[in-house]
Amino acid sequence: MKLALRSDSGQxxxxxxxxxxxAVVAVGGALTAPAGRTDLDAPGVALLVVAGLALVVRRRHPRPVLALAAGSLLAYLVLGYPGVGPTVPVLIALYTTVHRGHGRTARAVIAAILVVGIVGDAISSGARPADVFQRWFLIIGWMVASSVMAEVTRQHRAYLEQVERRAEEAERTREETARRRAVEERLRIARELHDSLTHSISIIKIQAGVAVHLARKHDEPVSDALLAIQHASTDAMRELRSTLEVLRTGPDPLTAASDDANGLQHLDRLAEGARQAGLPVTVRIAGARLDLPPPVDGTAYRIVQEALTNAARHAGPAEATVCIEYAADALTIRVDDNGPKAAAPVPGVGLTGMRERVTALGGTLCAGPRPAGGFTVEARLPLAAPAVTAVLA
Known part of the structure; x- marks a missing residue:
């Protein structure tokens, strides 16, 4: 836009x-030229000035300007004024006309100048036709040279535009090829995940279900661990199917971060799964619930999920508290557990994944041991951050 404005202002x-x-060159040439049949007077100067000043609108109206300049040239020379001053505006007008793609008009004007100029000059001056022809032939030669130069420039400019279009097309083709390869890679990953994970998780779910069935058949107490395995495997299969659909259909991972199965609307189900795994969980909601952008909703769910998983694995006999605070500009998620005092953890895949999700949305994440024991994960996700807006766009 700035370049276009500069170009317009320069024009x-x-x-x-x-x-x-x-106009100045035409008048100056007439004043310094040898005397003609007619002395330079006001009408002659007017012809020179009109032909020159008409060039102001040569880009918007190239053909009318060319006709006016050609008429001024014919009138000036046929009347016998000194010099060939009006030729300069005609050359410029011819160049503009041909450069704008009106080659036929330029050729017609050149032919008209040649015929009318020779005939009119011969009649008005009474000079020999050979002398008149030589004079006008030189003028026509300049005009042809101007037209050829304009055509060469126009062809060169068209060639450059064609090269630029080809470069843009090649870039677009490269981008399409990259997208196609990305889709193919997603499909390959989806197949690998399906082959390596679905079968194993299905076996775990079936075995847990058989164990629960046999225990109930023999009137034996069902282990909470078996029930937790059964529920966890069901949830794992559901989330795996959701992930595979994302990989197959290919949306952006951030825009696909939340779906009907993964969002804070299922926070109670997530907490119940942790309880079945042996981790008592308390959920607290602060502020009025809001309709969250899908990326924020999905990221918040994953943070709570990973934090509870880490607490169940590392906190030992402990309790966890999940606090969700809604505000107008941000969503705050805090997960605390009261496990034993521990050293600062070495960031693993879980914490790294949480940090990447939060950073992608322009938020902040703090995770570390509590002074009195236990562990805290706290994330703040902006609701109107540029990253969220860009993802939704």
């Missing part, structure tokens, strides 16, 4: 300056 003063310069 605004360049054309009037060129027109004024052409």
């Amino acid at each position: 605004a003063w360049r054309d009037p300056a060129l027109a004024a310069g052409a």
Whole structure:
């Protein structure tokens, strides 16, 4: 946009300056030229000035300007004024006309100048036709040279535009190829995940279900661990299917971060699964619930899920508290457990994944041991951050 504005502003003063310069050159050439059949008077100067100043609008109206300049040239030379001053505006007008793609008009004007000029000059001056022809032939030669130069420039510019279009097309083709390869890679990953994980998780679920069935059949107490395995495997199969669909259909991972199965609307189910795994969980909600953007909703769910998983694995006999605080500009998630005092953890895949999700949305994440024992994970996710807006766009 800035370049276009500069070009327009440059054009605004360049054309009037060129027109004024052409008029000055034409008048100056007439004043310094040898005397003609007619002395330079006011009508002659007017013809020179009109032909030059008409160039102000040569870009918007190239053909009318060319006709006016050609008419001024014919009138000036046929009347016998000194010099060939009006030729300069005609050359410029011819160049502009041909450069704008009006080659036929330019050729017709050149032919008309040749015929009318020779005939009119021969009649008005009474000179020999050979002398008149030589004079006008030189003028026509300049005009042809101007037209050829304009055509060469136009063809070169068209060639550059064609090269630029080809480069853009090649870039677009490269991008399409990259997207196609990305889709193919997603499909390959989806197949690998399906082959390596679905079968194993299905076996775990079936075995847990058989164990629960046999225990109930023999009137034996069902282990809480078996029930937790059964529920966890069911949830794992559901989330795996959801992930595979994302990989197959190929949306952006951030825009696909939340779906009907993974969002804070299922927070109670997530907490119940942790309780069945032996981790008592208390859920607290602060502020009025909001309709969260899908990326924020999905990221919040994953943070709570990973934090509870880590607490169940590392906190030992402990309790966990999940606090969700809704605000107008941000969502705050805090997960605390009261396990034993521990050293600062070495960031693993879980914490790294949480940090990457939060950073992608322009938020902040703090995770570390509590001074009195236990562990805290706290994340703040902006609701109107540029990253969230860009993801939704």
